[in-house]
Amino acid sequence: MTRPTFAVLNGPNLNLLGIREPDLYGAEGLSDIQQRCEKVAAELDADVEFFQSNDEGALVDEIQARRDNAGIVLNAGAYTHTSVAIRDALAAVQVPFVEVHISNVFAREDFRHRSYLSDIAAGVIVGCGVDGYELALRRLASLIS
Ligand code: CA2
Secondary structure, X not given: OOOOEEEEEEOOOHHHOOOOOHHHHOOOOXXXXXXXXXXXXXXXXXXXXXXEOOOHHHHHHHHHHOOOOOXXXXXXXXXXXXXXXXXXXXXXXXOOEEEEEOOOHHHOOHHHOOOOOHHHOOEEEEOOOOHHHHHHHHHHHHHHO
């Protein structure tokens, strides 16, 4: 099998990780998460590419550009609860994706209980902190093996 490439995509405000609200989202920043994912990807004999944007259209463009990837780990942030456009992009590319949320969205406000993505996801990981990204990569690797 050719070496798979996974994308790890993060949505709005996740660039603030490690800077604000550590009680909710932990002390690690996006660059720490990237390092963790690179370590797991090396272990899985895979490549991993990282992307973060606060812009819904940029996330749609990035998902479209990932149509040949082996899988996507996606924390779409607040767009999870609002974005038909991101859902449509994911459905169009047909790349398996795992939806990740650092916090337990089900223990938070009602509007965070609704996801436009979960029913078309290969899996959903919620409330496991930033470990969720590593778990998602491992799941994607096992799905394609
Ligand atoms: O728990 C998650 O990972 C979320 O996707 C995070 C989103 C939130 O809208 C979702 O409901 C659940 C918010 C990301 C905001 O990230 C921040 C990080 C540090 C400080 C402030 C915001």
